[in-house]
Amino acid sequence: MMITQGQNNAYGRARILVIGLDAATFDVLDPLFAAEKCPNLARLKHEGVVATLQSTVPPLSPAAWVTTLTGCNPGQHGVFDFRALNLDKIHGRSDNLVYSDVYAGGTIFDYLSRQNMRVGAFNIPLTYPAWKVNGMMVAGPVTPDLRQAYTYPSTLAQRLGPMGHHARPQDLQRFAVDAYFNELAWSTRRHCAYGKQLLLEEGPFDLFWFHLHTLDSAQHRFWDDDAPETVYQLYEMADAGVGELLQLVGPESSVILLSDHGARARPAHTIRPNVWLQQQGWQIFPYDRGARRIFEAVRRRLQKQEPQPQLNLEQRVRWSLTQAYAFPLADPVGGIVINLQGRQPQGSVPQTEYETLRCQIAARLKTWQTLKGVPVMRQVNIREGVYHGKHTQNAPDIIFEVDPDFMIDGALDGHDMGSNAPLQPGEWKGVHAMQGVFMANGPHIDSASSLADLQLADITPTILYALGLPIPSNMDGRIREEIFTADFQQKHTPKLVPALHLGSQNHSNGNQKAENAQMLDRLRVLGYLE
Structure with missing residues (x-):
């Protein structure tokens, strides 16, 4: 049911809080927990359900996060990469980026909006342009200009500052190690502050989904098995931000933390x-x-x-x-x-x-x-x-x-x-791994339960079940009932409803060609495109 004013104390600012930490891996988290670092993430792990989360094929943010939001595999939603795949071309890619209109209309945000539930989405990859929902959305990477936020409603952007310091790809390319770290640290703190601001000013929400992308960028640039301190620092900053978000949810709220894939050292x-x-x-x-x-x-x-x-x-x-x-x-x-x-x-x-x-x-x-x-x-x-x-x-x-x-x-x-040839300047030190992280905590979560073969497509059906809603029949993911208490399962029988239609939104922007070029340039500089 929709949150009402009388329920605010029980749920705080969000009935369900989802925290996406792009590329987070237990290979980094577990040593930090052992050193008594990242106390907020450690508490989520020790007090809730923990599992390895299998990424999509391929383990890329566009395919992975769209699969998570829709509960569908890339064969259904059509997003495999930042650009559309095109077998008519030998290099296999379209010249244009994929926009959210490809799949918008079939996400958990759209479904909950139709149920008159309030949703908030912050910085999730491939949500540009932001589209109409019952609540608010701040588009995530990639966007045309980091100096501003792209939002629904559009007036929300005026209350937020820049999403990043440097709008031009050449600025990123010139970054020395220290300068690039400082940029990531600034973005981590700023984005966590935005998440807190949105929960306070725009909530309460039935579902608030917060995303932090900087861990992925840090691991690509700074991964070093022998000297992991730089990556560790970003994780600790993320943990501090997560802690502030957790303070805004109530005792009856559920919290889910996940990553779209893991990370590892560049193979030899x-x-x-x-x-x-x-x-x-x-x-x-x-x-x-x-x-x-x-x-x-x-x-x-x-x-x-x-x-x-x-x-x-x-x-x-x-x-x-x-x-x-x-x-x-x-x-x-x-x-x-x-x-x-x-x-x-x-x-x-x-x-x-x-x-x-x-x-x-x-x-x-x-x-x-x-x-x-x-x-x-x-x-x-x-x-x-x-x-x-x-x-x-x-x-x-x-x-x-x-x-x-x-x-x-x-x-x-x-x-x-x-x-492998020796690393050249600007080449990635860290690459993606197939296994990400999953943690869930809440009054209806059975902390003693265990999960095997958890897939990204399972996340949305499981959240819908937690909200007491039936599951659209087109979703490939399955409800992971085993993470819920026996009492909750007894009171909630899974049900199906007709399929959601993917791709019902239109991206009408007369400047699309120019912004497409800007975003492609940024992806090339960051190493995502050749």
Whole structure:
């Protein structure tokens, strides 16, 4: 039921408070807890339900958070990356960013709004532009200009300050280590202050969802297994902000904390699927490997004298004889695309041979090993084994997850696997991991319960169940009833309602082309795009 004024003391400023800590990992949290740091997060862990949370495929914020908000897999909601996937193009990406209109209308915020419940959303990735809900929304990254907030209602932006210091990508690129840390520290404190302000001024809410993105940025830039102090400092700042938010909820409120994926050190080794495909005879160049080595040596020498344009996959492969090529997603997940007639610009594989070839490549991928006999692949699936829904056709034909000791390299030359090159300035020290964190606490949460195989898509159905609402039938996630007390389960029988429609909002902005370019530039500087 909707919060009423008489219930405010019981629920404080939010009946359910969700805290998203982008890329938070128990690999960082557990050492901090052992050192008696991050007391607010430690209390959530020790007094509630704790679980490892499995990310989406791929483990990227756009796919992960949209899956969390909709309860649907990327094959349904269509968001795999910051840009739309497009198999018509060899590089696999649209030139435009994905906006919230792709999925808005089918989120937990929309569903609760239709139930006359009040919702608040702050800084969740891929919620730009903010859309109409029964409550308020502050759009999360990526937005056109960090110097301002983009909100619903639009007047809310006037009461908030900037979301970041530096609006221009070149400013971020010039950041020294100390300056970049200071920017992240400023953003962490400022965003936590905004969350507190919104709870106080705009609440009470039935659901308030607060998101902090800076841990992900810190781990990409500062991850160091031997000297983790810089990352630790950001976690401690986040903990302080979380503590202030927790003070604003009441004794009858529930709190859920989660991350979209984890983090880990950049692996020491690489695999090169394109080179592997060449070795199997499924990818052909117009000249043999010996000639290619000579060509590459000459090209590198010329490059030192005068920079030359880098020839890409589309320019170098002999497409009339090539049957497959690697498709970049996000480590540790990658893809293979069949060069299909009628789909690819220079397709060579007839439709009648597609399924046989796909199964052959997938089966052989599973046998790929190092010289020491260690399997390279953790999982290999055809795309229909990972996704379902109308957008499944946009995904690579084969999806694979590599062993965590490896990164995926799209290079066309060299060995099929090898050691990672030394880090260059600006390259990420930390990368994503498939496992994130989950903690839940509240009067109806059974702290003695345990959770196995928790998925991001389970979050929204479980929140709806906690609010006593039926679950839309299109949601892939399941209600995790086991985290609730026996008494709560006895009083609340799960029910279904008709499916929610995804993508009912329109993004009408005459300046969309310019803002798209601004946001793409920022993502490139931050390392999310090549």
